[in-house]
Amino acid sequence: MKGEKSMSEIALRNVCKQFDPEHYGVKDFNLDIHDKEFVIFVGPSGCGKSTTLRIIAGLEEITDGELWIDGQLSNYLEPKDRGMSMVFQNYALYPNMTVYGNMAYALKIRKYPKEEIDRKVHEVAKILEIEQLLDRRPAALSGGQKQRVAIGSAIIRKPKAFLMDEPLSNLDAKLRAQMRVELVKLHKKLDTTIIYVTHDQTEAMTLGTKIVVMKDGLIQQVGAPQIIYDHPVNRFVAGFLGSPSMNFFGCTVKAEENNRTALILDEAPNVKKVYLNGTRGKLIADKYNGRHVILGIRPEDIYEYEEALEMGIEKDSEHVEELVVNREMLGAEVILYFDEQGKTLAVRLKPENQTMVGEKVSLYFDMDKAQVFDVDTEQNIFYGEE
Amino acid sequence: MENNVKRKIAPYLYLVPCMLIFGIFLFYPFIKTIYLSLYKTNKMGQAKLYVGLENYKDLLQSASFINSLKVTLIFVVIVVLGGMLLGLIAAVLCNKAFPGIRFFSTSYALPMAIASSSAAMIFQIMLHPAVGIVNKLLGLDINWLNDPNTALICVAVLTAWLNSGINFLYFSAGLGNIDETIYERASVDGATGVQQFFSLTLPGLSPIMFYTLVVNIIQAFQSFGQIKILTEGGPNESTNVIVYSIYRDAFFNYRFGSAAAQSVILFVIIMIITLIMFRIEKKGVNY
C-alpha cells in the first residue's frame, strides 16, 4: 500500500449527472482514460467539465452510468478509497497548517512514519522550489506559491491519477504561461495520469495529449489537440479552439464549371466569392448546391496578395476586398480586423506587414484549409470524409 | 456667518443625546465609583471620610473578599467551559442541513432570550430536593442549593446554559466561515469525518472561539440575578461572587466605599484578563 504506484485505467460509460429535472450537468459521457495520459476537459463555463472531474474524484454522485477504475465499478466508492489526488481551483490549502503540514497531511492520515514523511515533503518541496516556504502559513503565500503547495500536496502521494480543476485560472498571465511549461515537465517526471479541467483553450492545446471538448454537458470531440484543431467535428469546436477564433461566413453554394464550387458570401456589398476545388468542392456541390452553408476559415489561413501569389491560392478568392478597421501589433505577428457580415473578421499576418487602419486590402483564403458547416446541424461537412 | 456656525455645530448636536446619557450614566458614575472607593461613606452614600487606599487594603486582607475572588474564579471557569461546550456541540449538530434543522437551531439559540432571574426560578424548582426533576431523574436526594459543595456548580451550570444560546450563534457563524472545499480536499486526501473535525473544523473555529471566550468571560463576571434568587451568596458564602458581594456591601451593609472599591477591583481584573487575551491572540491564534 505504501509508496506503490499503480497502473490506472479509468473508464466512464454513459455517465449522466442530473441536478434537477430540467438540468443535466453531464450527459452520455463515454471516455477511456489510459495510464499516463494527460487528458484535458475543456469547454465554456457550465459545460460540465468540472462536474465530470468531481464525479471521477467521488465528490459528486453519478445519476446514471458507470465509472470504472482499474476494472472496479467505482460509482459508490468513497473519495478516499479511489487513490486519486486533487488540486482545486482555489487551492483548498488548510489554513491552520503550515506548508509542511499541508503537504504532509495525506501521509500523516495514512500513518506513514515520521522520517519518511519528512523525506518526502522535502523531496517534493525541492522539485517545486518551495523549500523555503515550508514554515509559512497559506495566508502568507502569493497565488503562485499557494498553487505550488497545492500541487505539492497532491503529488506527494503516488496516486493513480492527478485531478486538477482549473489550477492555473487564478494566476496572472505570465505566471500561467510559466506554470504551463512546469506542468508538462511535471507530467513527464511523475509518469502518471493527469486529468485536467480548464476553460482556456490555449492551456488545452499546449498541455494535453488528449483533449475532450465539452458543451452543455455533452462531449463534442475527443482527440489530440492538433487533430481536433485541423479537423473540428462541428462549428462549436472549430470556433472554440484557436485564438483569434475561426472566422465564419454565411454563404450560398453554386456549382460552376471546371469542377469548381463557388461559395458566395451572403450580404457582401461587392460580389465576394471563394472557390473549393477537387473532392472537397465536389462534395459540397453534390449535397448543397443552391443552399446555404457556413464557411469557416482561420485567421492564419487568410493572406494578402503577395503571399497568396507565392502560395498559388490567389485564384481561389474573388473580390474579397476589405477595409482595415483595427490592427494589433503583437510582436511575432500582426492581426488585422475587418468588418464582414456584421461581424469582425480577423486575419493573422507576418510581423513585417505594413497595412494600416483605413487601408483597403484584397484578402485571399487558403481554401484547402477551409471548413464548411451545415447551417442546421452545424456539423463539419468535411469531417470523416477526408 | 450664522449659517457657518450652525453648520459647524450641527454634527455635534446629533451626538448630544447619546453623549448626554453616556456622560451622566456612564462616565460620571465611573469616576464617582473610583472617587467613592477612596472614602468611607454614610448610609446615604455620601463620601464622609477620606481613607485613601484603605478600603482596598481591607478588602485584599479580608477573608471574605478573598473567598469572593476564589468563588468568582471557579464560577467563571465552569461557566465559560460549560457554556462554550454546549454551544459548540449544538453548532456542530446543526452544521449540515437535515429535515427539521430550523426548529433545532431556534431551540439551541433560545436560552439567550431568557432572563437570568426567570431561569433561576425554574432551576430552583428543578433542583428542589423533594419535588425537583433532577433528583427524580438521578434518583438522588441531594439538597443542591443548600449544600456548600454543590451550590456553586448549580449556579454555574445555570449560567452556562444561559450562555449556550449566544455561543451556539457565534460558533454557527464561525463554522459557516470555514471554506467548504478544504473538506472536499480532505476527503480525497483520505481523512475520515472524525479526522476532518479535529484537523479542520476545530482549528477553523479558533478565531471565533477567541472572541466568544472573551465575551463569555466578561459576561460571567457580571452574573447577578441568578445568584440573588438561588442562593443569595450562600450557603456559607460558597456562591458569593464579587458582583453579589458588591451588592450586599452597598445595599445591606451600606458600605458604599468598600463596594465601590470592589467594583474597581473587578473592573481591573476584567481589563487585565481582556488584555492578556488580546496579547495571546496576537501571538498564538494564527490563521
Added chain:
Amino acid sequence: MTQINDSVALAVGDMSREELLELKKTMNAKALAKRRSRTALRITANVVFAVLILLPLLYAISIALMPSNELFTTELNLFPKNPTFSNFVNAFRTVPLLKFILNSFIMAGCITIGQIITCSLAAFAFSFLEFKGKGILFMVVMATMMVPGEATIISNYLTVSSWGMLDTYQVLIVPYLTSAMGIFLFRQFYMTFPISLYESAKLDGCGNLRFIVKILLPLTKSAIGAMAVYTFINAWNMYMWPLLVTGSNNMRTVQIGISMLDSVDSQSITLMIAGVVMIIIPSISIFIIGQKQLIRGMFSGAVKG
C-alpha cells in the same frame, strides 16, 4: 469502506448487462442506506441534545400546567395528569401581574425606541458628517463597551436616588436610552451606503433630519429590526437595575415582580412557575419572530467582531 470488499474486480465489459444492473442496484441500495442512517443519526443526536437544552423550559411548562396537589409525589411526574390553567389565573390574582407586564412593556418599549433614535442619530453623524474630533469621539463611544455594569451601578443608584427619581418609569428608562453597541451596529450599516446618497439629498435641499427620516431610516429596516429585537429582549430581562431602583408594586417590572411569587411551599411553586412561564412568553415570541433579523444584524459585520 466495505465497498472494496464487495465489488468484484472485472474487466470492463466482462459483465453481462443483467449482472451489471444487479451489481449497481445492490451498491446503490447500500449507499442509500448509509446516507439514510447518517441522517437518522444526526436527527437522533439533535433530538437528544435539544431535549437537554429545552429541558428547563419544557419542565416549567409542565409544572405550570400541573395542579398544585400533583406536585409533591415521589414518582416521576414529568407530565401533568390533570393539566389546568388555574395556576396562570391565580398568578394574576396573587400579584398585580398585569401591572408588572404593563410596566415591563412600557420600559422595554421606550428603551428600544429611545436607543434606536439616539443611536441612529449618533451613527448618522459618525458616518455622513465631517467634524473635528470625530475619530476621538467615536473611540470614546466604543470605549464605553469596556466599562462593566458593576463599576457604575452603585453610583448611578446614588445619583438617581439623590434626584428623587426612584420608583418611576423614568428611572428605569433613561439610563438605558443609548448603547455603544447600537451606535456601532448602525454605523457599520450606514457605511455600506455610498456618500453620494447623502450628497445628492443635500443638493436637492434636503435637511439633515429630513434625510434621516425620509431616506436613511427606511433603508435601515433590517438593522433596526435586529436592534429592536435584541434591545427589547435585553430590556425585558433586566434584573439588577430595576431591583435597585423600584420598590413599589406599582412600578415593579416582571422579573422582579415574579420573584415575589417565590416561596417553596407546594401551593406557590406551581403558581410561581406559571408566572415565570408567562413572562418568558413575550421574550421568546419576539425572539422566534425576529430571529432571522437578529442573527443577520449581529453578524453583518465581520464575524470576528
